[in-house]
Amino acid sequence: MAKIHGGRAIARALKAEGVDTVFMLTGGHVLPTIDGCVAEGIRVVDVRHEQAAAHAADAYARLTGRLGVVLATAGPGVTDTVTGIANAWFANSPVLLIGGRHLTTEDLRGGLQEMDHPRMFHSITKWAATASDAGRLPEYIATAARRAFSGRGGPVFLDIPWDVQGDMVEEDAIAWPTGYRANRPAGLEDETLRDVADLLNRAERPVVFAGTGYRWSRYADAPGALDGLAEAVNSPVYLNSLARGTIRWDHPLLGNRTRSDALRQADVVVALGVDWDFRTGFGKKVSSEATVIQIDAEPSRVGWNRAADIGVVADPGAVAAQLADHVGGRHDEWVQQIAALEAQKQAVAEELATTDGGPVHPERFAREVAEFFGEDAIVAADGGDIVSTTAKWLRTSRPGGLLDPGPFGCLGVGAPFAIAAKAVEPDTRVGIVYGDGSFGFNGMEYDSVIRHEMPVVGVVGNDGAWNNIKAIHRMLYPERMVASDLGVRRYDLMVAGLGGYGEFVEDASELRPALERAQESGVPALVNVHIAEQFRMSSAYGM
Secondary structure: OOEEEHHHHHHHHHHHOOOOEEEEOOOHHHHHHHHHHHHOOOEEEEOOOHHHHHHHHHHHHHHHOOOEEEEEOOOHHHHOOHHHHHHHHHHOOOEEEEEEEOOHHHOOOOOOOOOOOHHHHOOOOOOEEEOOOHHHHHHHHHHHHHHHOOOOOOOEEEEEEHHHHHOEEEHHHOOOOOOOOOOOOOOOOHHHHHHHHHHHHHOOOEEEEEOHHHHOOOOOOOOOOHHHHHHHHOOOEEEOHHHOOOOOOOOOOEOOOOHHHHHHHOOEEEEEOOOOOHHHHHHOOOOOOOEEEEEEOOHHHOOOOOOOOEEEEOOHHHHHHHHHOOOOOOOHHHHHHHHHHHHHHHHHHHHHOOOOOOOEOHHHHHHHHHHHHOOOOEEEEEOOHHHHHHHOOOOOOOOOOEEOOOOOOOOOOHHHHHHHHHHHOOOOOEEEEEEHHHHHHHHHHHHHHHHOOOOOEEEEEEOOEOHHHHHHHHHHOHHHOOOOEOOOOOHHHHHHHHOOEEEEEOOHHHHHHHHHHHHHOOOOEEEEEEEOOOOOOOHHHOO
């Protein structure tokens, strides 16, 4: 009988789960698993910091719907992933962190990078454990995947000692699990379906609202589920965070700038995988008189912050598809009212976006960037105000078309998200929108993009400040302003120095040509744009 080491057993189990790419930074404590991945034909993409590897695994999961995998060596390698895993936790991304661990023979003896890693991850994972038997490693992988895809989904952590990965075991002695997790989405039972359909059929001002939880539905990629529901109800529809792209950007019922207005006036709201968190005023932006129908695969989200008149634990995409066949209505006056308000707000933004000269107005920046990337690109958004401004202009028409940080508000996701996008879809145009503050977190990952020959186009909205925080600082402590200015730095020269293409833009008229030159360069590129400071209070801080 042939023997294989534990690392190869891990890789074979990952391959059976559908994983074709893992993200990592090399280290001795995970070398057997790295070797196993190479032997099993799994692509290994290495980066310069483990946080970036975790972000890339998060984006891989968002784009494919499959398990995202990050490998991290023991001690500081594992601890470096914490921020990336936390971001995946808040985005409900099914990510598996495989961490190396000190030798079992050195336990409690001060072995190299000895640490009890799982205790760190209990609050930001759905499961965290240590494997102790090489012959059972595929069982551990199956358990991890089952937990990662439970409810909405979320990250998990498997801690594996170096010697367990390296142990040799008989292939035939290993139990290779199959059918180890749910594969049929739950919808509404007939009675509940009738109740929900009846409420929608009697509504005068209905709103359909899909959030992060919708992205993890088995129906999220299926055409016609969500837009079919909106068209059947004939109501405005809004998308939040990861749900963006499940309806074409130019769909006539899709709202962009009027969500709060519509929710304030709605009499029935269908919330599909929506979080009533700070982004929705903790549910207070919805009319107090509205009937809320909340559908979520995660039980803890139903009724969170906002009472659910009908609250059901079910797959939101499956429910959308069910309801589309059972509802109908004509709410033309309501739709036209919201459409008119949408046009009015868009006109204000359009006027600002025509501003010439420099520094470039943020709305002009956002419009030019959106028109350049178009609707078929994948755009990683990395920043604060620059992301919220640009996101309203981007033409996202596919799930994962806009990869934003999510509710955790994590900076540094740009290049790692782009790396994952290029690994998954090498022929798709991939872009990054940065704030200058966020570029500083993982800007060095441009080295990884260049080494892996991934021609992405990044663009920095550079106002030389921590704009979002500076506005608050100026309001609260105007006489003691500190640590809010960065200066307009030449990040483009850094990228050029690493072997990419860089260009600095100071005038609005030069932005689009610079983006075109960046694309034509054929190498990873960064266009660094001096934009005007624009102070505004962020709702994230309750202001």
